Amino acid sequence: MKNIFSIIKFTLLTVILFAVIYPLAIYAIAQFAPNQGKGETISVNGKVVGYQKIGQKFDKSNYFWGRPSAVDYNASGSAGSNKGPSNADYLALVQKRIDTFLIVHPYLEKSEIPSDMVMASGSGLDPNISPEGALIQVKRVAKERKLSEDKVKTLVESKINTPTIMGTSTVNVLELNIALDELK
Known part of the structure; x- marks a missing residue:
């Protein structure tokens, strides 16, 4: 049971990191690019x-x-x-x-x-x-x-x-x- 909770915590952490924080960071950086990263x-x-x-x-x-x-x-x-x-x-x-x-x-x-x-x-x-x-x-x-x-x-x-x-x-x-x- 202890391992299952560790796996669930790790999964939630990686989802938050790669599905929320990383895209928001890339979006923020793109705001400094020409045309706000839209090409x-x-x-x-x-x-x-x-x-x-x-x-x-x-x-x-x-x-x-x-x-x-x-x-x-x-x-x-x-x-x-x-x-x-x-x-x-x-x-x-x-x-x-x-x-x-x-x-x-x-x-x-x-x-x-x-x-x-x-x-x-x-x-x-x-x-x-x-x-x-x-x-x-x-x-x-x-x-x-x-x-x-x-x-x-x-x-x-x-x-x-x-x-x-x-x-x-x-x-x-x-x-x-x-x-x-x-x-x-």
């Missing part, structure tokens, strides 16, 4: 249009496209495809993405397509593409929007985020498309 939102004219750290689907020809998503950009189900480079289904999917990309970008060769334009990220929600991935889309976007390629290229170059110390340069697709909409 870094991007707003246009006072309306939230997306999150800075979560990729969104852009598939219209007059917008820059982001990385493909293994979860169809569903943030509640963040995951990769879990298929390796020798998986036949995965290879067929990547080939389909390459074929689609080449149809819309007939001026490109297969070897010119950056891997991030046809392969999903580990989370399936990467909001960024490589500068090369953005620059190869300039011709299509400029043509669709009836803008000069130089103007669109300059916009892309202005949106390249270079790392401070280490890492690779990236372009946030949502921020780029918002800036594209603001071009006249």
Whole structure:
């Protein structure tokens, strides 16, 4: 009987600690984070249009496209495809993405397509593409929007985020498309 009461006390203590105290502590810490821990939102004219750290689907020809998503950009189900480079289904999917990309970008060769334009990220929600991935889309976007390629290229170059110390340069697709909409 003595052991049962000890077990019950320990269970109640851990429930209180991990189901009440810990979540409250994390919530309190989040209040000091940007947007009180609700994510870094991007707003246009006072309306939230997306999150800075979560990729969104852009598939219209007059917008820059982001990385493909293994979860169809569903943030509640963040995951990769879990298929390796020798998986036949995965290879067929990547080939389909390459074929689609080449149809819309007939001026490109297969070897010119950056891997991030046809392969999903580990989370399936990467909001960024490589500068090369953005620059190869300039011709299509400029043509669709009836803008000069130089103007669109300059916009892309202005949106390249270079790392401070280490890492690779990236372009946030949502921020780029918002800036594209603001071009006249």
